[in-house]
Amino acid sequence: RVQRTGPMVFNIQDLVLRERNGYYADPEILDILSFKMASGEKDGSLSGNQSILISESLSQKYFGNASAMGKEIDLDLNFSNEPIKLLVTGVFKDVKPNNHFRPDYLISIEILKKLQSKPLAQEWSNSNCFTYVKLGKETSEAQINDRIANLLVEQSEYDMTGNMLQLQPISNIHMQDFVAFGDIAGQVSKSNLLILGGIGLLIMLLVCINFFNMSTARSLERAKEIGVRKSIGASRANMMVQFMTESALQVTIGLVLSIILFEILGEALTGFTGLQFNVDTMVNAVGYVNFGVFVFALWTLLVVGSGFYPALIISKFKPVDSLKGKVNVVNSRVSLSKVLLVLQFTITLTIGIVAAVVYSQVKYMQVKDPGFQRDAMVSVDVFGDKVKETFVKELNQNPLIESVTFADSDVVEIFNSSDGYSWPSKSVEESIRLYHMSIDENFLSSMGITLLEGRNFNPEISTDKEAIIINEAAAKLMDIQSLNDFPQVTKGKDAYETQLNVIGIVKNFQSGTLREMDKPMILYQNPRRLFRAYIKLAENNQTAAIAGIESTWNTLIPDEPFEYRSLNEGYERILAKDKASGNTLLFFTLVSVAISFFGLFGMTSLNIQSRMKELGIRKILGAHFKDIFRTISKDFKYTMLIALLIGVPLAWFLGTQWLNEFSHRIKLTTIIPLVVVSGMALIGLLTIYFCTQKFTRINPVDSLREN
16 A cells, blocks of 8 residues: 655755655555665565655765665654654665656555554545555456455445446556546656657658668669679679678668767757657666667668668669669659658658647647636645734735635646535436535635636635535536526535535636546635645746745744745646657657658659750750759659648548547647648758759760760
């Protein structure tokens, strides 16, 4: 079992810091999740009720290079009016970033006997405790699910109808949109991962196509060399070995340079995409053996994929034709090179349009109004009614503070929810989860949340203790058309049943990612639960305002460190994964465009070299630059047209499928593919322009003499 500790103040020697990423845990968690110890032993390290294990990073933070073993940590918790002291009984190695459970410290779960009035084993309504189960070889997941499905309903003293327990494989957590632990860093979207993985494979295909076209283009320059080698006895097999060896050497050099470039640019790419770009991260994630196998497989794929067919074609040249310069690798109207070029541009066009769709959606997510005030707004956690009252009074006297309000949740991402609510239109069999948040009477005005109908909470009205405000999504769910009928919502059941009067309806505000539907939400009043202060700062001098809050904090709560959170930063955090995917996709698009136009450059060069005599005659007969440019670019126009006919519908389909994962999304219009196609066409024509300009500098007499 593990249970979040919540924010804790650690007092160690002269350091007083608040730590947030910790858990109460059973000793078995160390074996089930394979923790590795840097100091101390697993056995017995979490047995005592005063034991704490800390990570290597936390050990370095508090104790430097000195040993943390046996050191004492004072907490901001009391038992029988005595502060709780913990003893460091072990240091575990930092957990890899791709693990879902990455604590900074683990406290023996036995300490909860001091802190909770009821034993943990009897807390069937405690949704903060998570149980890890390691199944035996002969035991199936389905068997356990059948046995635990109705435990909550059977054991809880509260009405838990509709709640069902089931096991969840740990391997499924990493790519899930939401997990019970909340927003755990390192979590990824499965769809985004598939998109990026697919694009990575497509870029490898582009590389192979590009190498093929460039090798074929260079074959004309080496025709005489091939003829001479075959004339002195070289077989076709000898020529193939030679060209495959050259291909292997080029791929090896490219692979080494790419790893070096990967390390050099890793930090810049990490800053741009939000993903870790370095070899160490990959090795730590998959292990040395798997990483080596991956690199070798990639090397083999690139060597065979890019070098085999060009070697096969080039080795077929006849010695006599090669020496006379009469070889032509594009004599067919529909050559493989042309087909591959069409494929290359189709892939690039598809990637480009999908990237534009993703990037547009990410930009929309960043500018969309969340429905509450997040600019110049910070939150501070304050516990203790007397301290809260004085804290608010002092802040209200600061001219740089515009307002202060309290709630019990992070408004950016509300997790508190229950399916224990009912209303007249809801059937008994239905299990519908509503999200709820306790607020004070200043919350709506301070947070800029729009009240559509009804009124706000009023501390002068005693019945407001049993009143609620709902959002549009909840009103729609409950089929509440108007407040004139005095609608009510029932909370709990039987002895725990309470009737709540709906006194207001507010506009939906965004809590969570834009992938989620607007959450049906209930706002209520419970002063005992209010701990998070939301403070509106004067926009013209936020730094001084925060300094004023810190000064007030240090005066009233000197024993605890001052910490605040920006709502803007919190909102950006929940968008971080999709933003990283968008930037990564943009980077991949730039790479694929560069590769494609290198391929176009090689294909254009091949086209010009194979038509040197024709183009030389055209120049002698008076053809101008624009005439030659039109002749050479004709094939490119057809290539782009075919790529457009295939790539645009494909990209539209893929972009639509990705957007369908979002409840709040942009409207896909023709402007996106139009801009991408126009941009690619322009770059392509510029590429052909420079190739043509290079040819027009050649004296036509020289080109005719050589050909």
